[in-house]
Amino acid sequence: MPPRSTRPADNLDDDDYPAYTMGRAADMLGTTPAFLRALGDHRLITPLRSEGGHRRYSRYQLRIAARARELVDQGTPIEAACRIVILEDQLDEARRINEHLRAQGTEPQPKTSP
Incomplete structure (x- = not known):
């Protein structure tokens, strides 16, 4: 993780900065x-803790939590919603890596069975 800026205003653009209290x-x-505690129990998001031990959430974590809430609101059990969101996030990352490799002209090779 890159070092945090010493200027507080720089953190406003940081998606990973734990800016929000649990209540907010x-x-x-x-x-x-x-x-939110349940999402933490299911290891979907792990909030950072303030010096006083209070949970703090980043904008990225709030987007993940919002997606889980959409699924739960549609009737998906919270355990399944958390797993779906994790898989969606992994798929997005794999797509980003694939796109990066294509941009470099290095296509990933399919695995072949022995």
Whole structure:
């Protein structure tokens, strides 16, 4: 992880900066703090802790939590919603890597069976 800037205003553009308290995050998502704790219990998001031990969430974590909430609101059990979001995130990362390799002219080779 790159070092944090010493200028507080620089953190405003950082998607990973833990700027939101649990209460504020829950308000922004239209959910409860218990829902956010459940996402942590299922290891979807792991909030950072303030010096006082309070959970703090980043914008990236709030986007992940919002996607999980969409799935739960559609009737998906929270355990399944967390797994779906993790798989979606992994797929997005694989696509980014693939696109990067294509841009470099290095196509990934399919695996062949022995």
